[in-house]
Amino acid sequence: MHSTLKLTVSHAPFWHNGSSISSKSRNILLASLLAVIPGCYQYGSAAVGVVTLSIASAILWELLINFISRRPISVGDGNAALIGMMFAMMLPATTPWWAVVTGTFFAVVIGKEIFGGIGANPFNPAVLAMTILMLSWGDLFDFNAALLNYQFDFNSVYPLVLSKSFGAPAVESLPLMDLLQGKQIGGIGSTFGIGLILGGVYLMLRGVIRWEISISFLAGIFAAALCFNILNPELYAGPGFHLLTGYTLIGAFFLATEDSSSPVNFIPMLIYGLLGGALTVLIRNIGTHIDGVLYAILIINLVNPIVDKIRPKALGKGV
Amino acid sequence: MIKRSFFGLVKPKLQYEIIDEAQAEPVSIKTSKQIMLYIDQSVDPSLENAGENAGNVLLKTGDQVKTGQKIAMTDDAADYLLSSQSGQISKISTFVGIMGKNYTSVTIDVDGESSQNVDEGFKNVCQAPSLENAREFLTGLPGQPDFNVFFDSEKPVKAIVVLGVDDDLLSTTNQYFVKNNIIAIKTGVDLLCKITGISNAILIVPQHLEQVAGSSGAVVKTVDSEYPSAHPELIMRHILASEDGESKSKSGIAFFSAEAVCAIGAAYNTGKLFLEKLVTFVSKDGNKQLVSVPIGTPLQDILNEFNETLNDGDRVILGGPMQGISVFSADYPVLPDTDTIIIQDKNQITERSDIACINCGECVRVCPANIQVNQLIRFLEAGQYEEAADQNDLFSCIECGFCSYVCESRIPVFQHIKLAKHTLESMKAAEESNA
Numbered sequence: 001m002h003s004t005l006k007l008t009v010s011h012a013p014f015w016h017n018g019s020s021i022s023s024k025s026r027n028i029l030l031a032s033l034l035a036v037i038p039g040c041y042q043y044g045s046a047a048v049g050v051v052t053l054s055i056a057s058a059i060l061w062e063l064l065i066n067f068i069s070r071r072p073i074s075v076g077d078g079n080a081a082l083i084g085m086m087f088a089m090m091l092p093a094t095t096p097w098w099a100v101v102t103g104t105f106f107a108v109v110i111g112k113e114i115f116g117g118i119g120a121n122p123f124n125p126a127v128l129a130m131t132i133l134m135l136s137w138g139d140l141f142d143f144n145a146a147l148l149n150y151q152f153d154f155n156s157v158y159p160l161v162l163s164k165s166f167g168a169p170a171v172e173s174l175p176l177m178d179l180l181q182g183k184q185i186g187g188i189g190s191t192f193g194i195g196l197i198l199g200g201v202y203l204m205l206r207g208v209i210r211w212e213i214s215i216s217f218l219a220g221i222f223a224a225a226l227c228f229n230i231l232n233p234e235l236y237a238g239p240g241f242h243l244l245t246g247y248t249l250i251g252a253f254f255l256a257t258e259d260s261s262s263p264v265n266f267i268p269m270l271i272y273g274l275l276g277g278a279l280t281v282l283i284r285n286i287g288t289h290i291d292g293v294l295y296a297i298l299i300i301n302l303v304n305p306i307v308d309k310i311r312p313k314a315l316g317k318g319v
Numbered sequence: 320m321i322k323r324s325f326f327g328l329v330k331p332k333l334q335y336e337i338i339d340e341a342q343a344e345p346v347s348i349k350t351s352k353q354i355m356l357y358i359d360q361s362v363d364p365s366l367e368n369a370g371e372n373a374g375n376v377l378l379k380t381g382d383q384v385k386t387g388q389k390i391a392m393t394d395d396a397a398d399y400l401l402s403s404q405s406g407q408i409s410k411i412s413t414f415v416g417i418m419g420k421n422y423t424s425v426t427i428d429v430d431g432e433s434s435q436n437v438d439e440g441f442k443n444v445c446q447a448p449s450l451e452n453a454r455e456f457l458t459g460l461p462g463q464p465d466f467n468v469f470f471d472s473e474k475p476v477k478a479i480v481v482l483g484v485d486d487d488l489l490s491t492t493n494q495y496f497v498k499n500n501i502i503a504i505k506t507g508v509d510l511l512c513k514i515t516g517i518s519n520a521i522l523i524v525p526q527h528l529e530q531v532a533g534s535s536g537a538v539v540k541t542v543d544s545e546y547p548s549a550h551p552e553l554i555m556r557h558i559l560a561s562e563d564g565e566s567k568s569k570s571g572i573a574f575f576s577a578e579a580v581c582a583i584g585a586a587y588n589t590g591k592l593f594l595e596k597l598v599t600f601v602s603k604d605g606n607k608q609l610v611s612v613p614i615g616t617p618l619q620d621i622l623n624e625f626n627e628t629l630n631d632g633d634r635v636i637l638g639g640p641m642q643g644i645s646v647f648s649a650d651y652p653v654l655p656d657t658d659t660i661i662i663q664d665k666n667q668i669t670e671r672s673d674i675a676c677i678n679c680g681e682c683v684r685v686c687p688a689n690i691q692v693n694q695l696i697r698f699l700e701a702g703q704y705e706e707a708a709d710q711n712d713l714f715s716c717i718e719c720g721f722c723s724y725v726c727e728s729r730i731p732v733f734q735h736i737k738l739a740k741h742t743l744e745s746m747k748a749a750e751e752s753n754a
């Protein structure tokens with residue numbers, strides 16, 4: 001019995017499917033590049049600057065918190081970088097550096113770390129930060145003003161402002177194909193529809209994000225926009241327009257699907273997504289805000305714990 | 320190791336091992352110089368020296384044992400093993416195993432005359448099969464048949480279920496018996512029915528063995544090939560649900576492995592106890608081989624047979640990859656319930672982490688018991704076991720280990736669950752003994 005051999009002893013199971021948080025973050029970052037690279041192409045080096053600063057500062061904030069709270073360094077899992085990337089994707093390319101750094105502070109520190117770090121945040125950190133910034137410095141995120149100095153070969157008015165101020169006929173001139181190809185102004189990584197959709201499909205197929213949420217979010221937008229459109233086609237733009245403008249696509253594939261703040265059961269996921277989509281259109285069409293995606297996502301984040309209670313009974317309990 | 324597939328959209332699937340059409344015959348492992356038996360109980364070590372004075376201790380160092388002799392520490396003990404060899408007891412010690420269980424380890428130096436030196440105890444009673452003498456002599460057979468369920472007057476047994484399926488991955492032991500020995504299973508089942516007076520016996524087999532099993536004339540049901548559908552708890556709930564409707568949870572069901580049933584049948588027919596365990600041995604390079612080993616053989620002997628060497632950091636697993644246990648030393652013996660032995664190289668081991676749950680929900684989607692593991696783990700990590708049991712269905716868990724297998728944070732979820740159950744159960748036991 002006195003062998004010197006030291007075997008590894010641990011609890012079952014002895015297999016693991018190989019998934020990890022870092023590979024999840026890597027995959028989402030990779031998919032987001034499909035939208036971010038065309039965005040950078042469109043807006044030039046300023047956009048590259050915003051994206052890199054955002055990612056770098058997000059990582060540094062998390063590092064700082066790790067340091068202050070004397071917890072193991074957690075930036076290796078890529079989650080901070082991911083938050084930085086998500087945040088940058090929503091920003092206009094002209095965002096000043098201090099706004100980017102403040103934003104990632106809100107996202108990483110207020111949005112995630114003070115709740116206890118990864119997995120404990122009730123809201124999507126990037127969305128929370130973006131909303132705080134929009135409420136504090138609204139002018140920075142008025143896309144029309146922010147991107148005034150750019151020359152585009154397409155109509156350079158933020159499409160959602162058009163529809164809000166002038167009704168549906170004003171946006172009829174915008175061909176959906178153009179919107180899909182990113183021929184609209186907006187956040188760095190939020191306008192290139194094809195890239196976002198490809199990235200989203202990739203993530204859904206690989207099981208990195210839950211397809212139920214993305215699909216039902218889009219379905220919610222489609223259904224709600226269609227209802228409005230049928231009721232008053234003069235005033236409200238059609239579903240195609242809503243699906244391809246503002247933060248809809250990035251919201252459906254990258255923001256609403258954030259793990260910690262979304263449900264995990266099948267029916268709750270559908271409710272969560274549908275509700276998010278419907279709220280988005282409601283806010284856009286009736287509310288005072290220009291885009292509703294961010295608020296809608298915060299609201300569904302809030303109801304997530306409640307809807308996620310709808311679930312099958314555990315084995316041996318009840319029928 | 321089965322990894323997540325590239326397309327992770329669908330629920331992850333783990334397929335049970337399917338026994339090969341051209342299955343190689345099991346390799347017989349030679350009788351070793353020593354065998355070791357771990358008996359699930361403990362005797363006060365001070366009694367060991369007390370020798371004859373302590374009247375209830377049956378065995379002591381230096382005693383001769385015969386092949387097939389019952390090895391129990393006290394004469395009223397329900398737990399015993401059967402010695403697969405004859406020889407002399409060289410050492411008796413106690414140790415504490417997984418989850419605080421006490422074991423007595425009995426080492427027997429084999430004298431090489433096992434075939435002549437046979438214990439006659441069972442032979443004397445085998446002409447008159449009964450539940451009592453089955454419990455008295457046969458619990459130590461390979462597959463570890465449990466006869467105690469028939470003696471529980473509060474929970475009368477309504478059905479005997481013979482598992483021709485293997486509960487954990489990689490194992491093919493029970494399938495082997497269904498495939499090659501269906502007649503012996505039938506004999507064993509008939510015998511069990513006779514001594515218990517229960518006529519309702521069901522044979523559970525994987526789909527690919529349905530035809531073979533059907534030829535025996537027994538009542539056959541199939542389970543599908545995805546883990547953990549062959550788990551006894553799920554078999555009870557899903558397959559037998561139609562059998563007796565609502566009362567299913569209250570009525571007792573006696574589970575026997577196909578291997579045990581064969582051994583029981585053979586024991587009564589021949590008067591001899593068959594004490595070789597059929598084990599699937601999985602080497603570091605993933606090769607699987609059925610081996611037939613005398614119960615009590617130390618793992619080292621099997622490793623030697625296959626020229627497998629162990630290095631620091633390797634892992635030796637008794638049982639399957641999902642539910643087995645890993646052991647500290649290659650001296651650990653093959654026991655009646657050891658279906659699989661897996662050797663993992665150091666670099667095949669995925670490290671577990673202490674990162675918090677990220678709420679990805681993978682565990683929830685695979686859990687066969689519909690437990691909200693993402694919620695449960697938060698309570699378990701905080702040590703709030705009672706809340707976990709009350710609000711988060713801790714005791715619905717059937718201990719399949721699937722949640723740990725898929726966990727993206729690599730949390731040892733299953734270990735937390737086992738620890739919580741163990742803690743609550745020992746608290747309850749302590750309360751009862753104080754009351």
Ligand code: SF4
Binds near residue numbers: 718719721
């Ligand atoms: S071990 Fe995990 S997956 Fe299996 S039943 Fe228990 S909680 Fe569910």
Ligand code: SF4
Binds near residue numbers: 676
């Ligand atoms: S698989 Fe792990 S990380 Fe994911 S929800 Fe379950 S316990 Fe949490």
